[in-house]
Amino acid sequence: MKAARRSPGEVLPLLAIWVPVLVSILYVVGFTLYTVWIAFTPSTLLPEYGWVGLKNYVAILHTRNWNIAAANIVVYSVCFLALTTFLGLLLAVLLDQKLRGENVFRTIFLYPLAVSFVVTGVVWGWLLNPGIGIQKVVVGLGWTDFRFDWLVDRDRALYCIVLAGAWQASGFAMALFLAGLRSVDADLMKAAQIDGAGPLRTYRRVVLPTIWPIFIAVFVILLQFAIKTFDLAVALTGGGPGISTVLPSMVVYDFMFQRGLLGRGSAAAVLQLLMLVAVLVPYGVFRRWQTLKAARNA
Amino acid sequence: MAALRIRDLHKRFGPVEVLKGIDLEIDSGDFTVLVGPSGCGKSTLLNIIAGLEKASSGDVEIGEAVVNDIQPKDRDIAMVFQSYALYPTMTVRQNITFGMECRRVPKARQDEAVDRVAKLLQIEPLLARKPGQLSGGQRQRVAMGRALVRDPKLFLFDEPLSNLDAKLRVEMRMEIKQLHARIGSTIVYVTHDQIEAMTMATRIAVMHQGSVQQFADPDTIYNRPANLFVARFMGAPPMNTVTARLEGGPDGPVAVVGQGADAIRLPAPAAVGPDWLRRPVILGIRPECIAEPTRYFSEDPAATMTISAPVELTEPTGAETIVVLRLGGEKVLGRVAPDVRMPTGAVGRFAVDTRKICLFDPTTERLIA
Numbered sequence: 001m002k003a004a005r006r007s008p009g010e011v012l013p014l015l016a017i018w019v020p021v022l023v024s025i026l027y028v029v030g031f032t033l034y035t036v037w038i039a040f041t042p043s044t045l046l047p048e049y050g051w052v053g054l055k056n057y058v059a060i061l062h063t064r065n066w067n068i069a070a071a072n073i074v075v076y077s078v079c080f081l082a083l084t085t086f087l088g089l090l091l092a093v094l095l096d097q098k099l100r101g102e103n104v105f106r107t108i109f110l111y112p113l114a115v116s117f118v119v120t121g122v123v124w125g126w127l128l129n130p131g132i133g134i135q136k137v138v139v140g141l142g143w144t145d146f147r148f149d150w151l152v153d154r155d156r157a158l159y160c161i162v163l164a165g166a167w168q169a170s171g172f173a174m175a176l177f178l179a180g181l182r183s184v185d186a187d188l189m190k191a192a193q194i195d196g197a198g199p200l201r202t203y204r205r206v207v208l209p210t211i212w213p214i215f216i217a218v219f220v221i222l223l224q225f226a227i228k229t230f231d232l233a234v235a236l237t238g239g240g241p242g243i244s245t246v247l248p249s250m251v252v253y254d255f256m257f258q259r260g261l262l263g264r265g266s267a268a269a270v271l272q273l274l275m276l277v278a279v280l281v282p283y284g285v286f287r288r289w290q291t292l293k294a295a296r297n298a
Numbered sequence: 299m300a301a302l303r304i305r306d307l308h309k310r311f312g313p314v315e316v317l318k319g320i321d322l323e324i325d326s327g328d329f330t331v332l333v334g335p336s337g338c339g340k341s342t343l344l345n346i347i348a349g350l351e352k353a354s355s356g357d358v359e360i361g362e363a364v365v366n367d368i369q370p371k372d373r374d375i376a377m378v379f380q381s382y383a384l385y386p387t388m389t390v391r392q393n394i395t396f397g398m399e400c401r402r403v404p405k406a407r408q409d410e411a412v413d414r415v416a417k418l419l420q421i422e423p424l425l426a427r428k429p430g431q432l433s434g435g436q437r438q439r440v441a442m443g444r445a446l447v448r449d450p451k452l453f454l455f456d457e458p459l460s461n462l463d464a465k466l467r468v469e470m471r472m473e474i475k476q477l478h479a480r481i482g483s484t485i486v487y488v489t490h491d492q493i494e495a496m497t498m499a500t501r502i503a504v505m506h507q508g509s510v511q512q513f514a515d516p517d518t519i520y521n522r523p524a525n526l527f528v529a530r531f532m533g534a535p536p537m538n539t540v541t542a543r544l545e546g547g548p549d550g551p552v553a554v555v556g557q558g559a560d561a562i563r564l565p566a567p568a569a570v571g572p573d574w575l576r577r578p579v580i581l582g583i584r585p586e587c588i589a590e591p592t593r594y595f596s597e598d599p600a601a602t603m604t605i606s607a608p609v610e611l612t613e614p615t616g617a618e619t620i621v622v623l624r625l626g627g628e629k630v631l632g633r634v635a636p637d638v639r640m641p642t643g644a645v646g647r648f649a650v651d652t653r654k655i656c657l658f659d660p661t662t663e664r665l666i667a
């Protein structure tokens with residue numbers, strides 16, 4: 001009876017949304033659980049339903065690939081987070097100075113986000129390739145000693161991924177920061193101006209501290225970007241030179257689809273999932289605590 | 299000495315002229331209230347005085363020096379905002395000392411100043427708290443503390459009480475007035491509330507549509523409003539304004555309200571020029587000048603005149619009773635003693651205080667006499 005009283009315009013979206021919701025639950029939750037289970041089996045090319053306990057995990061944790069990938073992901077995440085936050089904040093603060101054509105700049109800075117990671121990887125691969133990219137151009141202009149060959153340097157190639165990743169994501173960080181800056185009461189800036197604080201002090205002491213929840217949100221979103229990085233790195237370095245820039249997602253891919261070791265690959269995938277959980281669960285708890293606190297203060 | 303002087307100040311936002319030639323001269327120690335309806339340009343004017351906004355043309359002088367091109371921090375002013383604008387991540391103490399910190403005042407002097415202000419405003423127990431942990435009234439005090447700690451030439455207040463509930467607003471109103479009496483500082487205070495203006499100000503500037511309509515002491519503003527806008531804006535309920543015709547009489551000019559048998563003849567101010575005779579004018583009379591017939595307005599018996607008028611409605615408020623009556627056919631309000639009850643529809647007797655009648659030019663709306 002109740003449904004009959006609703007107009008078709010209301011019922012249709014409800015009906016329509018159930019299909020994607022069910023499919024999503026099936027695929028996301030279902031296949032996650034399936035992967036967790038496979039990680040406990042001796043599966044190789046095809047799933048096998050035995051039980052090997054933690055053997056796959058132990059094996060993965062003892063491979064050189066995984067250990068390099070684990071170290072890389074820490075370095076990559078820290079650098080990517082630092083550089084992207086810095087660039088995003090810088091762009092946001094610059095855009096916040098009420099300049100003309102702000103919309104144009106905002107669109108330009110946000111645009112990289114719309115570009116596929118593979119395209120970013122390939123284009124930055126060209127730019128950073130010493131034989132055809134920036135180094136060649138600068139050398140061609142007459143600075144013949146100029147070297148910018150990080151992409152082919154074992155110790156530095158990882159930072160090339162950081163650079164490309166930051167280029168792609170800093171517009172996104174900027175958008176979040178800009179929204180935060182815009183939400184700051186304009187009277188606060190006026191008060192600081194009368195108090196005699198210069199622009200630097202106003203941002204450092206007044207504006208940025210009031211938007212600290214935005215910083216947390218940016219960190220968490222960027223960190224889960226970083227942990228999931230795959231296509232960008234594949235297109236840019238392919239894990240090389242050698243295996244110096246492998247990342248956990250590449251290890252997963254390698255075991256599952258290159259070597260045909262489903263059990264091992266699944267174990268690596270679960271380890272990667274645990275990293276994400278380690279980031280997202282504390283954030284979820286923090287958000288909940290914040291809402292509760294806001295509710296209590298209101 | 300003029301603490302603040304404003305000369306022919308204009309402000310345009312794009313094509314819109316928000317301030318249209320403001321001239322003000324404010325003496326040292328004055329409590330000046332800028333009052334006017336929302337959107338009339340009060341905050342814009344205050345921001346220009348503070349240096350937060352640039353005037354399109356005109357001069358601002360603080361302490362006899364032109365400050366047009368001087369930064370807000372160097373104007374020796376302090377400001378209290380409607381939103382209080384307390385720094386949310388700093389404690390109350392840090393909020394109060396931030397200005398001194400920016401000016402590199404030694405720590406010992408900062409502490410001294412905080413102690414003095416905290417005592418003055420009774421906010422000592424709050425010093426370690428963050429603004430989020432304070433009530434509206436406490437935040438208001440802290441915002442005042444941040445201004446008072448500076449001891450500036452000029453205090454600027456932008457509707458500092460409008461976010462408080464009615465009871466607290468009345469309390470703070472008195473407190474600010476006492477504070478001004480005690481420290482004798484020069485204050486420019488913006489509000490849209492005419493009662494705040496009347497109760498606190500030593501001088502009132504009534505603003506409307508970007509210009510100052512009248513700049514005078516509260517009594518003059520109330521009793522001799524310069525034009526119909528001021529007459530109707532100040533006072534609650536506002537001044538009654540009805541059309542009348544001026545006639546000569548044996549005892550001076552007479553304003554006739556209404557036609558024929560209903561017509562009421564009220565003595566007009568003697569100062570009205572002879573060329574206004576036999577011409578229509580607008581007569582203004584405050585509601586409290588129309589009272590029950592036993593009311594004694596003045597020693598001068600000629601000041602009081604008794605009239606009869608039909609009563610349309612009475613509104614007892616407790617402290618007084620508002621009466622809606624027909625004066626020569628026009629609807630006006632009167633204020634009678636609280637225990638007076640007048641039957642609706644009957645003809646009542648009223649005493650009118652004729653000394654306070656104002657006459658306005660119907661075309662220019664300016665005060666004639």
Ligand SMILES: Nc1ncnc2c1ncn2[C@@H]1O[C@H](COP(=O)(O)OP(=O)(O)O)[C@@H](O)[C@H]1O
Binds near residue numbers: 342
């Ligand atoms: N930055 C601005 N840009 C354009 N118009 C503005 C700006 N600031 C104020 N105004 C306009 O100027 C007028 C006066 O504003 P304001 O001084 O804030 O009024 P009040 O404080 O008397 O309510 C309003 O009509 C407002 O819309």
Ligand SMILES: [Mg+2]
Binds near residue numbers: 340341342457
């Ligand atoms: Mg305002």
